Amino acid sequence: MIHDFEYFAPKTLKEALALLDKYQDDCKVICGGQSLLVLMRQGLVAPPYMIDIKGIAELSYIKDDKDGLKIGATTTHRAIEKSPVVKKKYPVLAKMETRLASIQTRNWGTIGGNVCHGDPAGDPLPVLIALGATLTMTGSKGKRSMPAENFCLDYFETALEPGELLTEIALPVVPPNTGTAYTKFNVIESDLATVGVAVSVTLGAGDSCQDIRIALGASAPTPIRPKKAEAILKGKKITDALLAQAGETASTEADPISDIYASEEYRRELIKVLVPRLTREAMANAKKA
Amino acid sequence: MKKELKLKVNGQPYELYIKPKTLLVQVLRDHIGLTGTKRGCNDSSCGACTIMLNGMAVKSCSILALQANGCEVVTVEGLAKGNKLSPLQNAFLDHGSYQCGFCTPGMLMSSTALLAENPKPTKEEIKEGIDGNICRCTGYNSIIRAVTAVVKGEYKEAK
Numbered sequence: 001m002i003h004d005f006e007y008f009a010p011k012t013l014k015e016a017l018a019l020l021d022k023y024q025d026d027c028k029v030i031c032g033g034q035s036l037l038v039l040m041r042q043g044l045v046a047p048p049y050m051i052d053i054k055g056i057a058e059l060s061y062i063k064d065d066k067d068g069l070k071i072g073a074t075t076t077h078r079a080i081e082k083s084p085v086v087k088k089k090y091p092v093l094a095k096m097e098t099r100l101a102s103i104q105t106r107n108w109g110t111i112g113g114n115v116c117h118g119d120p121a122g123d124p125l126p127v128l129i130a131l132g133a134t135l136t137m138t139g140s141k142g143k144r145s146m147p148a149e150n151f152c153l154d155y156f157e158t159a160l161e162p163g164e165l166l167t168e169i170a171l172p173v174v175p176p177n178t179g180t181a182y183t184k185f186n187v188i189e190s191d192l193a194t195v196g197v198a199v200s201v202t203l204g205a206g207d208s209c210q211d212i213r214i215a216l217g218a219s220a221p222t223p224i225r226p227k228k229a230e231a232i233l234k235g236k237k238i239t240d241a242l243l244a245q246a247g248e249t250a251s252t253e254a255d256p257i258s259d260i261y262a263s264e265e266y267r268r269e270l271i272k273v274l275v276p277r278l279t280r281e282a283m284a285n286a287k288k289a
Numbered sequence: 290m291k292k293e294l295k296l297k298v299n300g301q302p303y304e305l306y307i308k309p310k311t312l313l314v315q316v317l318r319d320h321i322g323l324t325g326t327k328r329g330c331n332d333s334s335c336g337a338c339t340i341m342l343n344g345m346a347v348k349s350c351s352i353l354a355l356q357a358n359g360c361e362v363v364t365v366e367g368l369a370k371g372n373k374l375s376p377l378q379n380a381f382l383d384h385g386s387y388q389c390g391f392c393t394p395g396m397l398m399s400s401t402a403l404l405a406e407n408p409k410p411t412k413e414e415i416k417e418g419i420d421g422n423i424c425r426c427t428g429y430n431s432i433i434r435a436v437t438a439v440v441k442g443e444y445k446e447a448k
Binding site for chain 2: 002003004005006007009030033034037038041050052054055078098101102103104105107108189190
């Protein structure tokens with residue numbers, strides 16, 4: 001049962017920020033609402049004021065320039081998945097989107113909404129972290145940016161301050177000889193991840209691992225980078241033995257829960273298997289790049 | 290408290306005053322009286338409430354009705370032209386693409402949106418197109434056969 005609320009549908013960012021300033025913690029921002037309405041129906045979220053930013057056209061865009069790709073926060077999943085520039089330059093992002101929920105959800109749901117929901121099992125954040133994305137938040141006093149990996153603080157808790165909106169996701173230009181891969185393990189296709197793993201590898205001389213970023217979803221209270229596992233691989237010629245060691249290490253860096261989908265032990269096992277598998281896939285993609 | 294909502298449903302303009310918490314499926318079924326759209330799980334899982342909003346398939350249980358302000362909605366009632374069923378509706382009939390029928394409106398809307406976007410989908414693409422719709426009678430194959438028949442051009446003319 002959804003509780004009553006007062007509803008505002010600002011048409012510009014400026015109007016939205018003025019409303020956020022006025023209602024602070026008493027309001028909740030809705031965009032596509034594909035995650036939020038589920039919580040509201042269960043009565044878990046019952047804000048007195050709702051600010052609907054879905055209609056703010058200036059926040060819905062995909063721009064490609066010399067610095068990389070900029071995605072407006074209210075861009076739908078479907079727009080990203082179908083974008084020719086995303087498919088060409090960041091195929092892992094388009095591929096991730098096609099496995100995010102159903103077409104209906106992707107048609108209305110937005111990437112910014114998904115990120116701000118702060119669900120550690122969400123698909124976009126691990127991929128954004130692996131790609132080295134920066135998130136920009138805007139408040140009435142100005143903008144600030146942070147790496148995507150710092151955005152989530154805890155389960156469903158983000159770095160957004162009252163009065164702030166996530167406005168843009170920026171992806172840096174993909175360095176040469178770099179490949180990225182993402183997969184999630186789930187029982188039903190289009191379900192949330194039981195475990196999600198994204199890996200980005202930059203190959204150096206002799207196909208050694210010059211740089212690597214690993215991001216795990218549904219493996220801790222927030223998406224995480226298992227940096228000890230990364231350190232095992234970085235700068236090395238990657239071998240099966242090193243990959244196995246990295247998978248093992250990543251599974252101990254994770255802090256997964258047990259729930260109806262999988263036990264903690266099972267999730268650690270998945271991480272152990274998926275980190276090497278996705279690293280190999282990212283390396284194969286890097287060789288094609 | 291109540292807010293004005295203006296939208297077009299199956300070409301017909303409507304102007305309503307609703308509580309902001311009202312979901313689009315409630316407006317369609319309870320306020321406008323178009324009960325073809327089904328309220329199944331009410332949880333964004335089953336797809337029985339799928340409609341087309343500005344040409345896109347969406348789940349009407351998961352959208353605040355006010356978000357559809359100024360939009361064009363097509364429900365299953367809007368697929369037929371007068372007494373003439375749409376090609377997909379005819380194909381569903383011929384292929385027995387329903388058992389209890391509860392998922393049928395959502396299946397029709399998802400496949401209509403799919404064909405509008407991609408008139409020649411492969412079998413895999415058809416499966417992806419109805420991925421968000423659950424048929425609890427598990428009659429998926431007959432649904433895929435019906436969509437395939439339309440794709441093959443077997444239902445060009447409305448019967």
